[in-house]
Amino acid sequence: MACFLVPAGEAVATTIITKLVKSKEEKERSASDSINVAIDTQIKIPFSHKLKWLNNMLWGGSALLAFEHIWHGEVVPWFPFLTAAENPIARSEMLQEMSTVGVAMALLVSAVWVGITTASNVIEKRPQQAVKVKAHRGRNQ
Amino acid sequence: MTLLTAVLAAIITTIIWYQKDSRNEMKTGTLSLIYWGASLMWLTDAVFAYIQLQADYFNPSPADMLNDLFLGISAVVFGLLLWLILMLLKDPKGIIRQALENIQN
Numbered sequence: 001m002a003c004f005l006v007p008a009g010e011a012v013a014t015t016i017i018t019k020l021v022k023s024k025e026e027k028e029r030s031a032s033d034s035i036n037v038a039i040d041t042q043i044k045i046p047f048s049h050k051l052k053w054l055n056n057m058l059w060g061g062s063a064l065l066a067f068e069h070i071w072h073g074e075v076v077p078w079f080p081f082l083t084a085a086e087n088p089i090a091r092s093e094m095l096q097e098m099s100t101v102g103v104a105m106a107l108l109v110s111a112v113w114v115g116i117t118t119a120s121n122v123i124e125k126r127p128q129q130a131v132k133v134k135a136h137r138g139r140n141q
Numbered sequence: 142m143t144l145l146t147a148v149l150a151a152i153i154t155t156i157i158w159y160q161k162d163s164r165n166e167m168k169t170g171t172l173s174l175i176y177w178g179a180s181l182m183w184l185t186d187a188v189f190a191y192i193q194l195q196a197d198y199f200n201p202s203p204a205d206m207l208n209d210l211f212l213g214i215s216a217v218v219f220g221l222l223l224w225l226i227l228m229l230l231k232d233p234k235g236i237i238r239q240a241l242e243n244i245q246n
Contacts, residue, residue, distance in 0.1 A: 007182060053174055060175025060220065061182045067219045068143065071212055101189050105182045112181060 001074055001084045001094040004065035006102030007109060011058035018055055022048035044124060054113040061109060142206050144183040146213025150220065151176035166233050172224040179216065 025046050069075040074083055084094035154173035162169040191198045201209070232238055 003186070004182070007178075056171050056174035057178030057181070059178075060171075060223065061178025061180075063223060064147070064175070064179035064216045064220055065182050067216055068212060071215070101185060104189070105185045108185050109178055109181050112177070 001090075001097045002069070002082050003097050003102035003105060004062045004069065006098055007058050007106045008062035008066075010106045010110070011055060011062055014051060014054050014058060018048050018051040021051060022046075045120060050117050050120065053116060054110065057109050057113060058106075061105075142209035143213040143216065144180065144187050146210065146217055147176055147180040147183055150217045151180050168224060168228045168231065168233065171227060172220065175220050175223060176217070179220070 025048055066075060075081060076083055080086065082094065084090040151173055154169055154176055158165070158169040158173050161167075165171065187198075229237060
């Protein structure tokens with residue numbers, strides 16, 4: 001009915017957070033450049049970049065689900081835009097679906113993002129030399 | 142069928158990103174995340190539908206399957222359109238900028 005609105009709402013929030021985190025990181029980077037800090041050779045992906053992965057999943061998923069809802073005639077181009085919002089019974093059903101399916105969707109996407117971020121943190125901590133040697137061995141086999 | 146189509150698209154784009162575009166120059170990483178996001182959401186939808194319908198969930202009518210497949214393919218094409226617009230706007234290889242400069246000159 002309108003379950004995609006919950007992850008879309010989360011996407012709005014995470015996009016704002018990403019912008020704030022990115023501006024903070026840029027300020028920190030410019031400050032560290034001015035005092036000439038030694039260059040860290042370890043790969044370090046900024047947290048704002050990792051948040052973009054979550055944004056892409058949430059925005060992309062919500063857009064494709066919105067397309068599905070248009071396909072099924074549940075989203076229309078005139079007010080109130082959701083056919084379920086036109087009568088009280090359907091409205092309560094819609095709200096119930098949003099609070100169950102919608103919230104579960106947002107939680108699952110967020111949980112998968114936490115998994116991806118954790119895996120990326122583990123990969124970042126691996127010494128670069130070991131990665132290069134492994135890649136070289138792989139090429140020779 | 143919609144879920145299966147989206148998962149298939151997500152797997153294919155992830156393989157393309159891993160093999161050809163690990164620097165995300167063509168934004169295939171973004172496309173794969175779009176498909177993974179939709180797949181996860183449709184998976185949740187499928188779990189809730191399974192809880193309601195139980196075994197009947199796995200016995201859809203041929204007409205429903207065909208409609209879902211058609212929807213799945215259309216959703217994948219819609220995702221490709223979003224990716225194309227995003228790529229043209231970001232212009233990661235500077236091709237559009239160069240083309241515009243050529244027109245101006």
